[in-house]
Amino acid sequence: MAKCFSFAETRNRCFRFSFSRAGLKSATTDLGDGTVMHCWVPKTYKPSKPNLLLLHGVGANAMWQWNEFISPFIARFNVYVPDLLFFGDSYTTRPERTEQFQAQCVAGVLKAHGVRKTNVVGISYGGFVAYSLAAQFPEMVEKLVLCCAGVCMEDKDMEDGMFPVKSVDEAVSFLFPQTPEKVKEMLKVVFYKPAVNMPSCFMQDFIDVMCTEYLQERTELVDALHKDRKMSNLPKINQPTLIIWGEYDKVFPLALGHRLKRFPFYAFPLLRFALVFLLSSEA
Structure with missing residues (x-):
C-alpha cells in the first residue's frame, strides 16, 4: 500500500515555503549538453547589496542544508543557493564527476542570472566546489569561506586511518545510507549529539526521499573527490x-583544516556556531 504521509516530503514543502517567504524563487537553468541546474535566486535583485553563493554538502540538498540561515543571510546579501549536480533538481547526462566540473556548472548558472562577482560559502563537499570555483574563476569569486571542507586531503589519508572509514565504498554507505541501521551509523558520525532514537519508519522515509535517487552518480562524485x-x-x-x-x-577531521596554513582558521564546538560567527562578521 502506498504511503499516505512522508515526513521528508513534508519538510521539503516547508523548506520551499520558507525559501519563498524569505525572498527567493526557484529557477532552473539548462546549461546544454544534457546538464540542468536548479538554483534558488533573489525574487528582487538589489544592486546595493553584495552577492552571496551558498554551496551545500553531500548529505543534503540546498534547502535542507541552508534553511536555518537563509533569512539572516538575505538581510545582507543577494543570495544564490544552487542544488549541486545529482542533488535536488540538478543533473547531467555528461560523464564528468569532479568538483571542477561542478564549479564550471555553478559558474554557468551564475552567469545566466547576470552574476559577475560573488562571495562564496561552501560546506563540506560544497567547500571543494567553492575552492575550485575560486581557482578556475578568480574574477568571479571575491571572498571565500570554507566550512569543514577537507580540500587539502590526500588519497592516502583514508588508508592511514584519518577518517572513520577505510574505503570509498564505506564512505558512500554512510553518506548515502540505504537502511535505518546505516542512518543511525551516519548520524553518529555526522552529528556531535545525534538523535539515534528516531523511529525506523522516519529513517526509512528519509532514505526513500533523500538517499535513493542518483545513488550511482553520487558514488562517483565521492570517488572522484x-x-x-x-x-x-x-x-x-x-x-x-x-x-x-x-x-x-568526524567526516573531515579538524587536522585537515590545520593544513591550510595560509588562511585564517577558526574552530567551533558546533558548525552552527561557526555560521553564527560568519553572520556576525564581514563576509
Whole structure:
C-alpha cells in the first residue's frame, strides 16, 4: 500500500515555503549538453547589496542544508543557493564527476542570472566546489569561506586511518545510507549529539526521499573527490579566504583544516556556531 504521509516530503514543502517567504524563487537553468541546474535566486535583485553563493554538502540538498540561515543571510546579501549536480533538481547526462566540473556548472548558472562577482560559502563537499570555483574563476569569486571542507586531503589519508572509514565504498554507505541501521551509523558520525532514537519508519522515509535517487552518480562524485588526490596538486588561490571548522567533525577531521596554513582558521564546538560567527562578521 502506498504511503499516505512522508515526513521528508513534508519538510521539503516547508523548506520551499520558507525559501519563498524569505525572498527567493526557484529557477532552473539548462546549461546544454544534457546538464540542468536548479538554483534558488533573489525574487528582487538589489544592486546595493553584495552577492552571496551558498554551496551545500553531500548529505543534503540546498534547502535542507541552508534553511536555518537563509533569512539572516538575505538581510545582507543577494543570495544564490544552487542544488549541486545529482542533488535536488540538478543533473547531467555528461560523464564528468569532479568538483571542477561542478564549479564550471555553478559558474554557468551564475552567469545566466547576470552574476559577475560573488562571495562564496561552501560546506563540506560544497567547500571543494567553492575552492575550485575560486581557482578556475578568480574574477568571479571575491571572498571565500570554507566550512569543514577537507580540500587539502590526500588519497592516502583514508588508508592511514584519518577518517572513520577505510574505503570509498564505506564512505558512500554512510553518506548515502540505504537502511535505518546505516542512518543511525551516519548520524553518529555526522552529528556531535545525534538523535539515534528516531523511529525506523522516519529513517526509512528519509532514505526513500533523500538517499535513493542518483545513488550511482553520487558514488562517483565521492570517488572522484578521493581518487589520486594530492595536496601538492591543490591550486593556489589569492582571494581573501576564511576557514571555519566544527571542533568535533568526524567526516573531515579538524587536522585537515590545520593544513591550510595560509588562511585564517577558526574552530567551533558546533558548525552552527561557526555560521553564527560568519553572520556576525564581514563576509
